[in-house]
Amino acid sequence: MFINNFDPVALEIFSLEVRWYSLAYIFGILFGWILAKKIFIQNIEVQNKFDDYLTYLVIGIILGGRLGYILIYNLNFYADNPLDIFKIWQGGMSFHGGLIGVIFASILFAKKNNQNPFLYMDIVALVAPVGLFFGRIANFINSELYGTITNVPWAVTFIQVDNLPRHPSQLYEALLEGLFLFLLLIYFRNKFSNKTGLISGLFLIIYSIFRFIIEFYRVPDEQLGYIFLNLTMGQVVSLIFILSGVILSYLKYETR
Numbered sequence: 016m017f018i019n020n021f022d023p024v025a026l027e028i029f030s031l032e033v034r035w036y037s038l039a040y041i042f043g044i045l046f047g048w049i050l051a052k053k054i055f056i057q058n059i060e061v062q063n064k065f066d067d068y069l070t071y072l073v074i075g076i077i078l079g080g081r082l083g084y085i086l087i088y089n090l091n092f093y094a095d096n097p098l099d100i101f102k103i104w105q106g107g108m109s110f111h112g113g114l115i116g117v118i119f120a121s122i123l124f125a126k127k128n129n130q131n132p133f134l135y136m137d138i139v140a141l142v143a144p145v146g147l148f149f150g151r152i153a154n155f156i157n158s159e160l161y162g163t164i165t166n167v168p169w170a171v172t173f174i175q176v177d178n179l180p181r182h183p184s185q186l187y188e189a190l191l192e193g194l195f196l197f198l199l200l201i202y203f204r205n206k207f208s209n210k211t212g213l214i215s216g217l218f219l220i221i222y223s224i225f226r227f228i229i230e231f232y233r234v235p236d237e238q239l240g241y242i243f244l245n246l247t248m249g250q251v252v253s254l255i256f257i258l259s260g261v262i263l264s265y266l267k268y269e270t271r
Contacts, residue, residue, distance in 0.1 A: 016168075016170050016172060017158075017169070017170075017171045017179055018171075018172050018174060019158055019171050019172065019173045019174060019175075019182075020174040020175065021035075021145075021155075021156040021157075021158070022037065022040060022271075023035055023156060023158075025038055025205065032161050033189070034157075035152075035153045035157065035255055036150075036153045036154075036157060036208065037052075037147075038153070039146075039149040039150045039152065039153035040076075040146070040149075040150070041073060043146025043147075043148075043149040043150060044069075044076075044143055044146065046142075046146075046149075047139075047140075047142035047143070047145045048069060049181035050141075050142050050145065050262070051065060051138050051139075051141070051142050052065060052248075055138050055141050055142065056132055056138055058097055059139070059144055060130065060132070060134075061134050064120065064124075064128055065115060065135075065138075068121075068124050068125075068135055068268070071120040071121070071123060071124045072117060072120055072121075072139065074116075074120060075113070075116035075117045075118075075120030076113045076116055076117060076123075077103070077113075077115045077116075078201050079112045079114070079115050079116015079117065079119070079120075080108035080109055080110065080112050080113030080114050080116060081100070081103060081109075081110055081112070082109070082112055082116075083110075083112010083113065083116070084107045084108050084109035084112055085100060085107075085110075085206075086109070086112070087109055087112065087248060087252065088107075088109060088239060088248060089107065089164070089236075089238055090167070090237065091238070094199065099245065101216070107236040109141045109250075110147070110150075110226075111252050111253075111256065113258075117136070117139055118132075121135045121136045121139070127228070131211060133211050133212035133215055133267075134211060135217045136212070137211060137213075137214040137215050140200060140214050140215050140217075140218035141197075141200050141201070141204060141214060142209060143218065143222075144192065144193045144196040144200070145193070146223075147188070147189070147192045147193045147195025148189050148194060148197075149188070149193075150186045150190075151184070151188040151189035151192065151193060152189055154184060154185040154188075155185035155189070156187055158173040158174075158175040158176055158184055159171070160184065160188075160233060161176055161181050161182075161183075161185070161233070161234060162181045162182025162183060162184035162185075162187075162232045162233050162234065162236075163178065163181060163182055163184075163224065163232055163233065163234055164179050164181055165180060165181060165182050165232075166180060166224060167180075167182070169183065170182065170183075173212050176217075179236075181231070182227055182232040184232045184233040184234075185207075187229050188225070188229050189227070191225040191228075191229065192222055192225050192229075193227075196218075196221055196222055196225065198216060199217075200214060200217065200242045202209030202223070203217050207268070210268060210270065211267065211270075212263065212266075212267035212270070213264055213267040213268055214264060215263060215265055215267075216247050216260045216262075216263035216264030216266075217260065217264055218260070218262060219256050219257070219259055219260025219263065219264075220256075220257055221262060222256075222259060222261035223254070223260065224251040224253075224255040224258040226249060226250075226253045227249075227253040227257070228252050230246075230247050230249045230253070232252045233247075233249075235247040235248070235249075236248065236249075
């Protein structure tokens, strides 16, 4: 059994704390940008505009992720504590909210430049698992989004939570939503390189399936619990995104 007692603060510079959670966002965006520029972008117009697009992307991730968490997962708390909305360094970001933010940012940027937004969203879909991997590792270090109690040999005790052995659900997500999803999307990209938008749809489907499954091993958000039929809010939202992904993939696959 592994004992998790990591400090969520990576380093301190005078009175400034640099947290693993913040570093996960920085490294995720940085490595995603490098992979996109060096490997995945083949369209010259997208290549020339991608650095400008990155600004839209970062704003979409942060605003969408924060607003998504507030509106979907913890509206009552932030309604009573509005100043805490700006304390992003304390955590509280929704991936699904960030995803919606990316979609809006991509549409706005593509419309401004008279381009197809899926040219950008397909690239983001390919590199997003990199950010997901770093993000879930940071969740593990922070002892947040931890799993249910278990006796499996690889159980982890989160000292900052309690002394009970739990599923390291953050690591499950890092492997499935990060590494495995990344490899799957590369495979589908090579197979369907002429289907613009299909990778975006497949991302929605595969990510949401992985997220739905892992939620069974993760403790639901304390303020919400189970919504209905023993499903968490994350699972309910994942079902919506699976359906959206299926529709999008079908439409893009049929496009000639």
